Amino acid sequence: MTKDPVVAVAGATGAVGREMLRILAERDFPAKEIIPLASSRSAGSKIEYKDSKLIVQELTEDSFKGVDLAIFSAGGGTSEKYAPIAAKSGCVVVDNSSFWRMDPDVPLVVPEVNPEDLEKHQGIIANPNCSTIQMVVVLKPLHDVSRIKRVVVSTYQAVSGSGQKAVHELETQVKQLFNMEEVTPSVYPYQIAFNCIPHLDAFLDNGYTKEEMKMVNETVKIMGDESVKVTATTVRVPVFFGHSESLNVQTESRISREDARAILTQAPGIRVMDNPEEKIYPMPLFAAGKDETFVGRIREDQSTENALDMWVVADNIRKGAALNAVQIAEFLLVKDLVRVP
Amino acid sequence: MTKDPVVAVAGATGAVGREMLRILAERDFPAKEIIPLASSRSAGSKIEYKDSKLIVQELTEDSFKGVDLAIFSAGGGTSEKYAPIAAKSGCVVVDNSSFWRMDPDVPLVVPEVNPEDLEKHQGIIANPNCSTIQMVVVLKPLHDVSRIKRVVVSTYQAVSGSGQKAVHELETQVKQLFNMEEVTPSVYPYQIAFNCIPHLDAFLDNGYTKEEMKMVNETVKIMGDESVKVTATTVRVPVFFGHSESLNVQTESRISREDARAILTQAPGIRVMDNPEEKIYPMPLFAAGKDETFVGRIREDQSTENALDMWVVADNIRKGAALNAVQIAEFLLVKDLVRVP
Numbered sequence: 152m153t154k155d156p157v158v159a160v161a162g163a164t165g166a167v168g169r170e171m172l173r174i175l176a177e178r179d180f181p182a183k184e185i186i187p188l189a190s191s192r193s194a195g196s197k198i199e200y201k202d203s204k205l206i207v208q209e210l211t212e213d214s215f216k217g218v219d220l221a222i223f224s225a226g227g228g229t230s231e232k233y234a235p236i237a238a239k240s241g242c243v244v245v246d247n248s249s250f251w252r253m254d255p256d257v258p259l260v261v262p263e264v265n266p267e268d269l270e271k272h273q274g275i276i277a278n279p280n281c282s283t284i285q286m287v288v289v290l291k292p293l294h295d296v297s298r299i300k301r302v303v304v305s306t307y308q309a310v311s312g313s314g315q316k317a318v319h320e321l322e323t324q325v326k327q328l329f330n331m332e333e334v335t336p337s338v339y340p341y342q343i344a345f346n347c348i349p350h351l352d353a354f355l356d357n358g359y360t361k362e363e364m365k366m367v368n369e370t371v372k373i374m375g376d377e378s379v380k381v382t383a384t385t386v387r388v389p390v391f392f393g394h395s396e397s398l399n400v401q402t403e404s405r406i407s408r409e410d411a412r413a414i415l416t417q418a419p420g421i422r423v424m425d426n427p428e429e430k431i432y433p434m435p436l437f438a439a440g441k442d443e444t445f446v447g448r449i450r451e452d453q454s455t456e457n458a459l460d461m462w463v464v465a466d467n468i469r470k471g472a473a474l475n476a477v478q479i480a481e482f483l484l485v486k487d488l489v490r491v492p
Numbered sequence: 493m494t495k496d497p498v499v500a501v502a503g504a505t506g507a508v509g510r511e512m513l514r515i516l517a518e519r520d521f522p523a524k525e526i527i528p529l530a531s532s533r534s535a536g537s538k539i540e541y542k543d544s545k546l547i548v549q550e551l552t553e554d555s556f557k558g559v560d561l562a563i564f565s566a567g568g569g570t571s572e573k574y575a576p577i578a579a580k581s582g583c584v585v586v587d588n589s590s591f592w593r594m595d596p597d598v599p600l601v602v603p604e605v606n607p608e609d610l611e612k613h614q615g616i617i618a619n620p621n622c623s624t625i626q627m628v629v630v631l632k633p634l635h636d637v638s639r640i641k642r643v644v645v646s647t648y649q650a651v652s653g654s655g656q657k658a659v660h661e662l663e664t665q666v667k668q669l670f671n672m673e674e675v676t677p678s679v680y681p682y683q684i685a686f687n688c689i690p691h692l693d694a695f696l697d698n699g700y701t702k703e704e705m706k707m708v709n710e711t712v713k714i715m716g717d718e719s720v721k722v723t724a725t726t727v728r729v730p731v732f733f734g735h736s737e738s739l740n741v742q743t744e745s746r747i748s749r750e751d752a753r754a755i756l757t758q759a760p761g762i763r764v765m766d767n768p769e770e771k772i773y774p775m776p777l778f779a780a781g782k783d784e785t786f787v788g789r790i791r792e793d794q795s796t797e798n799a800l801d802m803w804v805v806a807d808n809i810r811k812g813a814a815l816n817a818v819q820i821a822e823f824l825l826v827k828d829l830v831r832v833p
Binding site for chain 2: 301302303305307321322325326329340341342345346347348349350354357358359360367380381382384386388389390391395397399408427428430432433434435436447448449450451452453454455458460462
C-alpha cells in the first residue's frame with residue numbers, strides 16, 4: 152500500500168472519540184485526511200488535530216463516500232445503522248460499540264492477542280469491551296504456556312468508561328457533598344462519589360450484568376478457545392481514569408510466580424510492575440494516560456493448585472477503547488487490509 | 493449473673509473506640525460503670541456516653557483492677573502488653589487487634605458463626621479482621637448446607653479501616669486536587685483520592701499481604717474447618733465507610749440462586765438485598781451506620797459447577813470492628829462467662 156487512507160472518526164466529540172483523534176495525532180497515523188463526524192448537534196464545531204482545527208461534520212448516510220477507514224465510537228444504535236452503510240461503500244469500519252462484537256462475521260480483535268483474525272474481516276471489525284481488553288492482553292501469553300481453564304475476575308471500573316458526563320457527575324457529587332448539598336445522581340442509579348456500585352449495564356436473567364457477560368463471551372471469542380471459562384463481577388468505583396481488575400486464573404499446569412513474571416515481561420503491550428516490597432504495583436493513578444496494560448501483585452494462589460492471583464490496570468479510554476481501535480487500524484494498514492483506491 | 497460488670501474500653505478515643513462507646517450506649521449495655529482508657533496524650537479529655545461525659549483515664553498496668561470486662565481497640569502492641577495483665581487480674585478481654593487472633597488459646601469469634609468458642613476462653617477473646625467478619629457471616633450458613641471448598645475474594649475497603657487520620661487524608665486529598673494543590677500522602681503510600689491501592693498491611697514472602705492472609709487464616713479458625721480454602725486480594729478504595737467484597741464461593745454440591753437467597757435470608761445478622769431488576773443490591777452508601785451484613789448480586793457462577801458469585805457489604809467500623817466486639821461482650825454476659833464479684 153502506498154497511498155494514505157481517508158479516515159473518518161464517527162462520534163468524534165465524545166470522550167473516546169476525542170481520545171482517538173489525540174492518539175491518531177500522537178502516533179502520526181498515515182492519513183490523507185481526517186474527517187470528524189458527529190450528530191447534527193455537534194456538527195460545525197471545531198476540534199483540534201495536530202496543529203490544525205478540523206470542522207466536525209454531521210454523520211449521515213453519505214458521510215462515507217470517499218472514506219477508506221472509519222473508526223466508530225458513537226454508540227450501538229449508530230454503529231448498527233451506519234457501519235453496514237460505510238462497509239458497503241468500501242470503507243473498513245473499526246467499531247467501538249458492543250453492537251457487532253458477537254456477530255460471527257465480525258472479527259473481535261485485540262492486536263496483541265488475535266491480529267490474525269483481522270484477515271477474515273468483511274468490512275466491519277469490532278473493538279472489545281474495555282474491561283475485556285486489558286484482561287485478555289494478560290491472559291493470552293499465560294494461555295500460550297499453560298491452557299487457562301477458569302478465570303474469576305472482579306473489576307474496579309473508572310467513571311470515564313461511562314463518558315464525559317460521568318466524569319462531570321463524580322466531580323459534581325464530590326463538591327455537593329463537601330458543600331453539604333444534596334447529591335443528584337443522573338448517569339448512575341446512585342451516588343458514585345465515595346461509593347461502589349456493583350451494577351454496570353443491564354441485568355440479565357442469570358443474575359449477571361451485560362458488562363459481566365461481555366467479559367465472559369468476548370474473552371472466548373478473542374482467545375478463540377471455548378474452553379476458557381470466565382466469571383465476572385463488575386463494579387463502578389469513584390475513580391476518574393483507569394480500570395483495575397483482580398484476576399484469579401486457573402491453568403492446566405503450574406506456572407510459578409517467577410515464570411509468570413517472565414512470561415508477562417516478554418509479552419507485547421504489557422508492563423510488569425511487581426515489586427511489592429518496594430511498593431511497586433499497578434494503580435489507576437499511574438496507568439491513566441499510558442498505553443500499556445500494567446500487571447502486578449502476581450502470586451501463586453494458596454487455595455488451589457495451578458492458579459495465579461494478579462492485579463491488572465489500564466487506561467480504559469486508551470487501551471480499553473481508543474488506543475486499541477487505532478492499533479487495529481494500524482494493523483489493517485500494515486497488513487494491507489484496507490483498499491485505498 | 494445478676495450484677496452488672498465494670499467495663500473498660502481501651503483505645504476509647506480512636507475511631508473504633510468511639511464507635512464502641514456509641515454502640516454500648518445504643519444497645520444499653522448492662523454496665524455498672526464504663527471506663528474509657530487511652531494513652532497519656534488523651535487522658536483527661538472528656539468523651540460522651542449516653543447523657544453524661546466520661547473522663548478518659550490513662551491506660552496503665554493498674555487500669556484493670558476492679559474491671560470485669562475490657563474491650564480493646566488500641567493497636568497490637570498495646571494488646572500484647574496489657575491484655576494478659578488484664579486477664580491475670582480476672583478481667584475478660586475482648587481484643588480488636590490482630591495480635592492474639594491466631595493464638596491457639598484465644599477464641600476468635602463472630603457471634604453469628606462460632607459463639608460456642610467463647611466457652612473455651614482463658615481471659616482473652618479476639619475480634620477478627622473487619623474484612624474476615626463480614627465474609628464469614630455469609631459463608632457459614634452456606635457451609636452448613638453444602639461444605640465450602642474454595643473462596644476467591646476481592647475487597648473494596650474503606651479508608652475508615654485505617655482510622656480517623658485516613659478519613660481525614662481522603663477528604664484533604666480530594667480538596668487538594670480540586671484546588672490544584674499537590675497531594676501529600678501520609679497514612680497511605682500513595683494518593684487514595686480517585687485511586688485504588690492494592691496494598692493493605694505488609695507484604696509477605698508468598699506475595700500476599702498480611703491483610704490477605706488474615707482472611708485466609710482467620711476464616712479457617714472461625715469456621716473451625718481447615719478444608720475451607722481462601723485466596724484474597726485486598727484493595728483500598730476511596731470510600732469513607734463500608735467495606736465491599738466480591739466473593740466467588742465453590743461448594744461441595746450445587747446451591748441454587750433461590751436456595752442461597754433463602755438460606756441467607758434466614759441466617760442471623762444478614763440482610764439480603766438482591767433484586768437487581770429493581771436496582772436493589774448492597775453498597776457502602778447504604779451499609780454505613782447499619783449493623784447487618786448486606787449480601788446481594790447472588791448468582792450461580794457460569795464458569796464451573798457448584799459455585800456462587802456474591803457481593804457483600806458491611807460497615808467496617810461497626811460489624812467489622814466495634815459492633816462485633818460488643819456482641820461478643822453481650823454473649824459473654826448472657827453465657828455467664830464473665831466473673832462479676
